[in-house]
Amino acid sequence: MSTPIVSVKNVTKTFDAGKGMFAKKTKVHAVNDISFNIMPGETFSLVGESGCGKSTTGRLIDHLLIPDTGEIWFDGKKISKLSQNEMRPLRSDVQMIFQDPYGSLNPRIKVQDLIGEPLLIHTNLSAGERLKKVYELLEVVGLSAAHGERYPHEFSGGQRQRIGIARALTVHPKLIIADEPVSALDVSIQAQVLNLLQQLQKDFNLTYLFISHDLSVVEMISDKIAVMYLGTIVETAPKKDLYAHPMHPYTRSLLSAVPIPDPAKKKERTLLKGDLPSTTNLPAGCLFHTRCPYCQEKCIKERPETQEIGEGHFVKCHYPICNEEGKNV
Numbered sequence: 001m002s003t004p005i006v007s008v009k010n011v012t013k014t015f016d017a018g019k020g021m022f023a024k025k026t027k028v029h030a031v032n033d034i035s036f037n038i039m040p041g042e043t044f045s046l047v048g049e050s051g052c053g054k055s056t057t058g059r060l061i062d063h064l065l066i067p068d069t070g071e072i073w074f075d076g077k078k079i080s081k082l083s084q085n086e087m088r089p090l091r092s093d094v095q096m097i098f099q100d101p102y103g104s105l106n107p108r109i110k111v112q113d114l115i116g117e118p119l120l121i122h123t124n125l126s127a128g129e130r131l132k133k134v135y136e137l138l139e140v141v142g143l144s145a146a147h148g149e150r151y152p153h154e155f156s157g158g159q160r161q162r163i164g165i166a167r168a169l170t171v172h173p174k175l176i177i178a179d180e181p182v183s184a185l186d187v188s189i190q191a192q193v194l195n196l197l198q199q200l201q202k203d204f205n206l207t208y209l210f211i212s213h214d215l216s217v218v219e220m221i222s223d224k225i226a227v228m229y230l231g232t233i234v235e236t237a238p239k240k241d242l243y244a245h246p247m248h249p250y251t252r253s254l255l256s257a258v259p260i261p262d263p264a265k266k267k268e269r270t271l272l273k274g275d276l277p278s279t280t281n282l283p284a285g286c287l288f289h290t291r292c293p294y295c296q297e298k299c300i301k302e303r304p305e306t307q308e309i310g311e312g313h314f315v316k317c318h319y320p321i322c323n324e325e326g327k328n329v
Contacts, residue, residue, distance in 0.1 A: 003076065004037035005175060005207050006044075006061060011035070011070030011080075013056055017280060026280045030056045032231040032287070033070070035306070038175070043201065043208040045218045047254070048228035051279070054211045057228075058177045061209065062094050063087045075174060092122040092171035099180035101160035105152040111138075111163055112148030118170040137166040140203075141196060158189035165196065169204065177209045182217060194221050215258045219243060224312070227251045230277060230287045233306075237313040247309055247320040249292050286318065294319055 013031040018024045031053045038044040046054045059065045061072060063079055072080040074094065079087065095118075098104040105114055115137060116130045125133065135145040141162040152160055161181060168176055178197070182190040198221060200206060212218050218225060219239065226236040227250065235248040246252045249270070256270040272291045277283050283290050289299040298318050306316045 002040060004073075005040045005075055006038035006209070007071075007073040008037075008057075008061070009035050009071045009073070011057075011060060011067045011072060013053075013060060013065060013067050028279045029231055029282055030279065031060065031067075032282070034228075034231075034233045035070075036226055036233060036236055038207060038209060040174075040207055041201075041205060042223040043210055043221050045210040045212060045222040045225045046228055047212055047215060047218050047225060049213060049276070051276070052228040053231040054213075054228055055179055056231075058096070058179050058209060058211055061175075062096060062177055063090075092118070093174045095168035095171070095173040095176050097161075097164050097168050097176060097178040097181045100184055101157060101164050102152060104164055105160060107152050109151075110148065111150055111152065111155075114152070115148070115163065115167045115170060118167065122171045133170065134166075137169055140169070140200070141166045156189075157185050158192060161185060161189075161193055162196065165193075165200070169200065172204070173206070175207045175209065177211070179211045180213070181210075183212065183214065190217065197221065215254060227254065230282065231279065232287055232316065234288065234316045235314065237310075241310065241313050245310075245313075247313070247315045248288075248317050249294055250288055288317075 011031060011034050014027040014029050016025070017028045018026045034057065036044070046057060048054055056065065060067055061074070063082065067080050070080065071078060074090065077090070079090065112131060112134045115134045119125055119130045119133060134148055138145055138147055143159065143162055152163070155163065182193050185193060194217065197208070201208065210218065210221060222239045224236065224238050225242050226233045227248065228234070229250050235242065235246065235251045242251065243255065246255055253270040253272050256268065274291045277287070277290055285301050286292070286299040286304050289295045292299065296319065302318070304316050304318045306314050307320070308314050309320055
């Protein structure tokens, strides 16, 4: 079995809240004791509703944030406590694709200079060599060399995202963190960008951490999926297993909300009652027990441990396989 390119072990991250002279000092619990591995060449997806800690997890792996506790390993090296200077040589190995393609591009700089900037920082190539590389990357992502002379505002949303992808590829990274890369695009453009990402993964042997709230998008591109709720990972499984046999009640609820293209077919919805608990005051026991239809006394009192149900299928639940009456089957 190959060694993981990314290994996250019991990572926790909180942020201070309530700043001000008279404000009550509290902490926002963004990430709560998460663990997972990403293998080389695979697409590992994080899914969950807004505010569950997906983007914070991506920033922790990219070392834009430092975890409070736990360890993060990248390519066999522990990076969770590295300084910025110590992390700089590894920056070229981890690149990001952002949710808003226009917000991530400087509107005053030509596209060829935007894409070539990582080459200026991380390589010793001459100006001519950098420009040649930029033109090659523009062709790779479906644009032309002539587009390099334009500015970001002259492109559509899908073209801007292609520019962002080209910039992420300049220094041949080992890992690309794609944070909601298609959520701001039209459905037809989403498919084009996802197909491009899959083709680039084959051509350049890339590894993706794909962050999304859209389960239909995740199903198209993923090899393995982790479902997050309130800063913790409640279920991790290969794509086929997760969609065919979801074990956690929260995962079942998310999957039941995915629309079916055929209006003649009916789909049973699993509706969650109540509101999402506050991240500044997490519930005792299982974090999901306040909304779980199968909640029992043990769920209220004890925090569940992650257990392996099948090969590569992990669930953080006391009663992972429940029937409609809330009993184990």
